[in-house]
Each structure stands twice: as structure tokens, then as C-alpha cells.
Amino acid sequence: MPTPPLTDEDCLYAIALMHEHKTIRAASIASGHDWHWIKRRLQKAKKRGLKKDSPAPSHPEPSRTELRDAAFWRKKHTASERELADAEHLVSELSGIRGVPFTIPDWILDTRTSRRGKSVIGALVSDIHMGEVISAAEILGINAFNPEICRQRLRRYFAAVCTIGQRWASDTDCEGVLLALAGDLISGDIHDELKMTNALTSHEQCLAVAEECVAGIRHLRDTYGRVHVVGVPGNHGRTTHKPTAKLYARLSYDSLIVSMVAQRFEGDDRVTFQQSDAKDQITPVFGRTVFSSHGDKIGTKGGMGFAGPMLPIVRGSKKIDAQQASIGRKPDLIQFGHYHVSGNPGHVLANGSVPGYSEYADDLRAVVEPPQQWMYLLHSRWWLRERMPVQLEDPQTPPKPIVRVPAGWHTT
Template sequence: MDRRPKSVHLTEEERNRLRELLGSGMNPTHAARQMGCDPRTARREAKILKARGLAPAPEPAPASPEQARAERLGAEFWRRKAKTAEQALAKSEHLAGELAGLRGQPWQIPDWLLAPPAPGERGRSVIGCLVTDIHMGEVIQPDEILGVNRFDPDVCRARLRRYFEASCTIGQRWASDTDCEGALLVLGGDMVSGSIHDELAATNALTSPEQVVAVVETLAAGVKMLASTYGKVHVVSVPGNHGRTTPKPTAKLYARLSYDMMVAAMLQERFRFDERLTFQHGDSKDQIVPIFGRTAFVTHGDKIGTKGGMGFAGPMLPIVRGTKKVEAQQARFGRRPDLILHGHYHTTGNAGAVLSNGSVPGYGEYADDLRADPEPPQQWLFLLHSRWWLRERTPIQLEPPGRPPKPRVRVPAGWAEADREAA
């Protein structure tokens, strides 16, 4: 039986490979284990390399039990950190993949919006529909606000149907003395209720994907109505804060990670063969629309630079400050908005060249919690004239007119009879 050391049987190729491992910094014990040879051979080769000026890595000193335990705990900690990071990255990639269809969507400004007024012309017009803060899927319980309002998906559909019907009726009347070029439908964000707060996630009637489907169906019916009435429709969309898919608002990827942009993309896909419709939306939180040689600036309102309200003045002062900041910012870019369209504050206002929109849900638990002034559910309808610009505007009431609802008060059983007996 041959009992010579295994090192004797190393071929020249194996010996060169062993020297490469030692020269790369591997210590002799590990190199011998990898090559399957006697450690003495590896140490001998290491001495040869050292003599040539290529010292291999020194043999590791045996770790103490405390050091070994610390190393194990450290390795476990970083494994957990890496796993958490991988899960977060996978979630982001999945979400970006779901919304990937939003990127690369072609959009264009139609010619009928671009031409400036010609001398002596009769006057051209565009009917503008500002639709924001739909909050499809949200539920407002009447009992929680003494019965002054209620809201759910069915109420939402009925109110939007009333809005589009009124837009077609009133808009035609306004444009009767002009050459009406078409309709501008501005979808200004918060198309869905979303699940950005725990209370919304717990009380919404629909999940976020179901909200997207429901609002697309409802808006598609409205778009068809506008196209049938005015012939051409240009749809402009921007993202809102309720449509975000992130726990907190972000500066980067704000539009790409928004259900509002999914709504816009699904609408565009639905009408891709209808030449009467054009769409405008993108990766920005804002959009600029040229109309008759002027510009309309569209944003949701949550990123105009101011937030909240100011005492008895409510949100109007922050709205004025914020829109002035938008005007100043755009002026520094060499652009001057002739009209700013936004929502977010659920407050109807027309402070100068600004249309601040109300909401479709109307007065709810959040407003009641703030003791805010009640505002009926309403949305702006306006007419832009080629010569006179913002010539007509009115907030469309989304509920039939009538007396304010009486507060709903529940009287415990027996109280009424006790009062009668006492009388």
C-alpha cells in the first residue's frame, strides 16, 4: 500500500493551482482543504512563495467563544437586514411593474386647442370640466355626522352622472354664441379614496384596485357623454395624494406610483380607437395645457407649497399663498400660467386666475372633526373663450337643491313616552 504523502502525487498543474490560491491571499490550511492535499505541502509551498516575496495570508488564530458568538450574531443581523431590503426592493419592483404601463404612453396637444385667436373671428370656445377629489370607494356614514351627508360608491356614481349631464346642458348654452372647439376634461387627482390612512383602509367599501375599476367605468361614461355633445375631448390627468401607493408622500416617482395615473392609462387604453379623444399625462405631478395661445396649469394642490387651513379663514389663505408660489416658480422657468386649476382642499374658490375645486363626497367625518364650514359636493364647470379667456364658470351642485338636511338625533326608547307622561 502506497503511504507516501499526497503532495508527492500533485501534478504540475495542481501545484500551479495551489500556488495561485496561496498567492491570492488564501491561507495554507484553506488552500490545502480546497485542493484536497496534505496541509504540510501547502505550508511548504507557502514558504517557497514567501521566499520569492509573495507571502500568503497568515493562519487565522482560533476565535474565542465570545468572538465566535459575536460573529454569529453579526452575521445573523446583516442577513436579516439584507432579507428586509430584498423584500422592500421586490415590493417596489412589483408595484413599478404593475404601473409600468403608465410609462411611454403617447400623448399630444390637439390642434384645436393650440391656435390663437384670429383677427375679426366670431370667437372660439372650450368647455372646461374640472373633476377632482372623487374619492371613489370612500364611505361617509350619516350617523357619524348627525345625518348631514352620506357617501358611498353608488352615491358617487349618481353625483358624477349629474355633473356630466349638467356640463353638457349648461356648456352648450354658454357656447351658443361661439364656435365651440370641444371639451377639456381635467382629472385633478384623488380619483380614488385609496388606503393611505388606517381608517380609510378599514371603512372603504372597495379595495384600491376595485376603486380604480369603478372610477374608470364611471368616468368612461362621462367621457362618452362629453364626446357625443362636443365632438372632441382632451383629457388631462395629474396625480393626487389619496391615489399614492406609498405609505408616505414622496418627491421621486410621485406620478408613477399613483393609482390616479393608472386610471388615466386605463381610460386612454379604453378609447385608443376613438379619434375624438386625446390624452395628456406623464411622470410629472403637474401638467401645462396650451389653450388659444395661453396656458392652463394643472396640479392636484397637495404640493403647491402650503398645507392646511388658517383659523376662521379656512383653507382659502393657504390656497392663495400656494398659487402665488406656483406663479412665481413658473415665472422663474420663463412660463406664466394664465389659469391654475387644482383641488385637494375640498373648497370651492376663484381667487383671481385660479379655480380651486370642491369635492364629490362633500362634508364628511374629517371635516366634521375639524369643525370646518360645510360645503356641498360640487365641481367647477367653466368656459374658456379665445378672446375673453375665462368667460363663464359655475360650481355644479352634485345633489338636487333643497333645504339643508335636519340633524339626525336618536332618542333612546322610553324617553318620548316619559316626556308625554310628565306633560
């Protein structure tokens, strides 16, 4: 049956609704009519030259079709309000970060699942120690380190994250990269021996490592589309002689470096940054939380006997769990560095270092670990689905020491 033509009374009724409620959306909600229903009558009134000061007619009874359409849009509006409320609840309650100032992009907060599942590539970068020099001659050729080697290792790491991460995420809808700059980005001047042997001053170290971080983030952005950078301070970047409890982040070169890097991406909404005056950061990902810290303030100190630093790492992560649980937070992944030892006890990623084995480690007779940094994949369903420590140098055997025998000596 053809639709009956609109009468002047219908058009004048729509004008009266607009006059009372100002907007089509408000008029639609108040009257129960679909906004298309109101807009069509307003357009017809304009063609007929009807004015808003015309007397409003009696309320025309909507048809069954119009009532059905109005019910549909009311249901749609209710569903949108519920989705918004769920998102607010996620941020304030589920993530456990109510009252903590932060800026998190929507794509990393989104808990809606897709058929293939969503993923985020994780990159944990800590203990770069830009500017430090490790002499191979002092540790029997096991390792060497200087600013140029540092640059090469960082570029190898970011290239690996871009190459391997794409394979990991090939069966998912990858949302972007979560990059943690987790402290000790520079060698600093906190020890006299560092002041004597560093190749760069602290200010030069800041400039050098910032440039490498900017290049790495651009590589990640161009590969994955979006990058969220989390910055926390470490102990080597401090500007004070001794570690402090107050103003810890604000007195750190690491915080300055993250700010320098952030300035290079101003106006680029594909790269976002998260840092504050706190020494730790909490980042919600797919309805769960990632706790980032440097590791020097997890409540434990150095290594313990043959177990090395792994026992303090486990004890420190348990203290973080207990502290956060006491205020209603639950870290689903804890990541930090500081100990220069790679480990994955439970839901913890303890990071290695970029310099690798050093004179200090040699003094402790520590087990030799290659320079390496963690990368991982977080899945919306399976959570920490993939992880691997990226080795920053090809495996190699150190050269054997040369023993010189005086002339005339013979071996049997």
C-alpha cells in the same frame, strides 16, 4: 384676345424642368412659374408624344399674366411658412413649455379668431374618492357617501357640463372640451381608517372610477365632438405609505386610471390624453396656458383659522406663479383640488369634492360645503368668460335629530 396655342418648345421646356427638379412643386418654385402653368404643358406634351430626353429649348419668356400668377403663389407660400413659424413659436415660447414632452391636439392650440370667437368648455374633476364611505349617522345626517352615490353624482356632473356648456357656448364656435382628471380619483388605503371603512379595495376602486370616467368622456365627446383629457396624480392615489418626491406620478393609482381610460379610446382621434411623469401639467389653449395640479404639492398645507383653506390656496397659487415666472412661464389659469373647498381667487379655480362633507371635516368643525365640481368656458378673446361650481346633489336640509322623552315627562 384668344390664348395662343402651346408650341412644342413650351412643352419641352416643362419636361426639362421636371427632369431637373423631379416634382411640379419644386419646378414651380425654381422657375417662378405657376404649377398649373407647368402641369398644362406636361399634359400637352404627353398628348403629342414628346419625351423627356428631347433637347431642351431656350427659356420662353413668361407673359405678364403668368408672372402675376407666379408672384401670387410665391406670396401664398411665404404666408404659409409664416403661419407655421407662428404656430411653432406659440408652442415653444408663448406657452412656455419648450422642452416639455406633451401631445396637444391642433384644435386647442389654434389662435386664429373667428367672427363669433372660439371657445373651449372646461371640466375640472378631482377628489372623487371612489370607494369611500361616509356615514350619515356619524355626522348628524349632513351627508352620506358610498360607491353608488359616487356614480350618481358623477353622472349628474357630466350631464350638467353637456347641458349648461352648450348654452354658454351658443354664441361662440365651440372647439371641444378640456377635461382635467386632477387626482384623488380613488379613496385609497393611505390611512388605517380608510382601510377599515372603504367599500371597495384599491383595485376595485380603480376599475369602478375608470368605468365612470369612460362613460363621462363618451358623453362629452358625443355632445361637443372632441375632448382633451389632462391627468395629474393626487395624494390619495399613492401606492406608498408616505408621500414621495421622486416617482410621484409613476407610483400613483391615478396615473394608472388615466392610462386605463386612454386605452378605451385608442384609435379615436376625437379623444386625446395628456399625462407624464410630472405631478403637474401645462396645457396651451388659444395662445394662453392652463396649469393643472392636484393641490397637495403647491407649497402650502392645511387650513388657517377661520379663513379655512382659502389662505393656503391663495398662498400656494402665488408660489406656483413665482416658480413658473422664474423660468419664463406664465399660467393664465391655475386649477387644482385637494382642499375640498370651492374657490375662485383671481385666476385660480380651487375645486370642491365629490364626497362632500365627511367625518374628517366634521372633526375640524369645517363649514359645510355641498359636493360640487367646477365647470367653465374659456373664450379666445375674453378667456375665463363663464364658470360655476356644479352641485352634485339637490340642496336639502338634514333631518332634525329625534329626541325621545321618557314616559311621564311633560313639557311646559
